Amino acid sequence: xxEAQTTALLKRYSKAYVSVADVRHALGGITFGDVLTExxxxxxxxxxxxxxxxxxxxxxxxxxxxxxxx
Amino acid sequence: MSRPRASLFVLDTGPLxxxxxxxxxxxxxxxxxxxxxxDAVFYEATRDSAxxxxxxxxxxxxxxxxxxxxAVTNTYLNFDTARSVNPNAYEPNLGxxxxxxxxxxxxxxxxxxxxxxxxxxxxxxRRIVVRERERIIELSTMDFLNLLEAEQRIQSADxxxxxxxxxxxxxxxxxxxxxxxxxxxxAVRETLGTARRVPSGGGRRRRKS
Numbered sequence: 118x119x120e121a122q123t124t125a126l127l128k129r130y131s132k133a134y135v136s137v138a139d140v141r142h143a144l145g146g147i148t149f150g151d152v153l154t155e156x157x158x159x160x161x162x163x164x165x166x167x168x169x170x171x172x173x174x175x176x177x178x179x180x181x182x183x184x185x186x187x
Numbered sequence: 188m189s190r191p192r193a194s195l196f197v198l199d200t201g202p203l204x205x206x207x208x209x210x211x212x213x214x215x216x217x218x219x220x221x222x223x224x225x226d227a228v229f230y231e232a233t234r235d236s237a238x239x240x241x242x243x244x245x246x247x248x249x250x251x252x253x254x255x256x257x258a259v260t261n262t263y264l265n266f267d268t269a270r271s272v273n274p275n276a277y278e279p280n281l282g283x284x285x286x287x288x289x290x291x292x293x294x295x296x297x298x299x300x301x302x303x304x305x306x307x308x309x310x311x312x313r314r315i316v317v318r319e320r321e322r323i324i325e326l327s328t329m330d331f332l333n334l335l336e337a338e339q340r341i342q343s344a345d346x347x348x349x350x351x352x353x354x355x356x357x358x359x360x361x362x363x364x365x366x367x368x369x370x371x372x373x374a375v376r377e378t379l380g381t382a383r384r385v386p387s388g389g390g391r392r393r394r395k396s
Binding site: 136137138146148149150151153154156157158162163164165171174175177178179181182183184 | 192193195199200201204205208218220231232235238239240241279301303307308324325326329330331333334337338345348349351352353354355356
């Protein structure tokens with residue numbers, strides 16, 4: 118994979134369009150730590166999962182992990 | 188001792204490495220529930236001491252052995268046996284297979300216990316066929332951090348991710364780790380070996396404290 122292709126793939130991951138599993142596989146089975154380092158080299162942020170649709174899941178986990186707050 | 192209301196299962200290396208890089212592994216302990224890490228996931232996160240976060244993860248697991256369980260799996264035992272014959276043995280889905288095995292153990296999720304699964308690789312949870320799927324909740328690292336932020340246990344979830352990336356930009360840190368390569372390899376072996384020596388006895392297999 119060329120540098121441009123790698124950067125394009127990492128940009129897609131950074132925007133949460135592809136999974137980290139896809140990135141690791143495409144880059145030859147690198148580790149998650151390597152992915153983090155490659156993102157850092159290119160000043161790309163870690164993907165922030167979209168909030169929409171996830172509030173319910175986070176609220177359910179909050180109720181389980183911090184029951185007094187729920 | 189009564190069973191916990193919930194356990195936090197760390198099913199792949201992503202959350203461990205991100206939190207380790209951000210010097211924030213202790214956040215996993217904030218809910219005050221048992222933290223379970225499959226042995227193969229621990230191995231994958233720490234097998235190369237030059238990798239980001241490896242040393243922190245080993246030290247953190249050793250320091251918190253009362254709260255953190257390294258769960259023994261046949262998947263990892265089989266891999267370790269294969270590796271003793273062929274040191275170059277490689278299993279691409281080792282952590283994933285071990286995670287599925289841990290969650291599906293019949294002794295897990297007793298009573299009304301819930302499982303919060305922390306993972307980045309969504310394919311892990313797709314493969315899990317637990318008896319009562321509604322009892323598991325899957326979270327990404329950012330979900331977990333957002334939860335802690337909502338709970339006012341941390342100031343900013345985004346800041347944790349920023350710290351992790353900042354660590355990735357610091358090669359001197361990686362070089363420092365590699366100086367201790369042999370000692371770290373021994374520490375990984377010792378941690379996994381201790382987990383294995385504890386007899387299962389039909390219950391949970393925990394690391395010896």
